[in-house]
Amino acid sequence: MSQALVSESGRLVLDLHGALSEIDAGRWRAGMAEEARLKIDAINERLTALIEARWPEQTEALRERLATLRDRLARELPDPSGTAARMSRPWVAYRSAVTPAYEALSRKLREHQIHVPTLRPSNHFRSVVHVGNAVLCIAILYFVPHPAWILAATIPAFIWAWTVEIMRRTRPEMNE
Structure with a gap:
């Protein structure tokens, strides 16, 4: 059971990596705000379901990291009001705000032999x-x-x- 939860956590974090990778100042285009919001909301729903599952004691630290990430994703989500031209700045700030929680979860997953990529901005x-x-x-x-x-x-x-x-x-x- 615990390996299934850890594996599902890895898949979820990979999906989050894909969503956060698209939020980049160099790649931003009009209409991406709504698309990003839908992806983040779907990931948040999956995170909530995963966190509410019964976790074995040895993976409790991973569940806590998932909860921290979920809270950060929900708390920092940009306000949907605003013009499309000004929407890239809040989303790039959002990505920067959730990156530490993502990286902490990524490190915790590596302890369970689940490797997810780091989140790097385009250079x-x-x-x-x-x-x-x-x-x-x-x-x-x-x-x-x-x-x-x-x-x-x-x-x-x-x-x-x-x-x-x-x-x-x-x-x-x-x-x-």
Whole structure:
């Protein structure tokens, strides 16, 4: 019984991840507010039913995290009144407000071997860096006079990329 409740919790959190992923300033479009509200309401109903089920004592902490998430989802829900042009800001703030509860539940699910993705905002700066690197690589291939120089040009890029990746993993503040 407890594994079924934990598995259902994982499926529910995956659905919530999908709904919250759509609430992103970079992806927001007119008409999404009502769609997001319907998804969040449906998830809240499922959360309520799941929380009201009988939970074994060893999974009580998970049930408490689910209750915290449900309360946060309901409490922070944006007011439906407002123009479509102004609706993205409250929804992005909503996503930011519920993210800590989502992440806490995600960590608790990992303790039960249920892996759900973390919630990350779109990072346009990172995308620009990747496109710039691709353009630089193409330019190097195009303008290098001799194939032996390609190796000389790629070694510094290789060292830079791995240094940045190692720094990103060892110093979490670099990911902000």
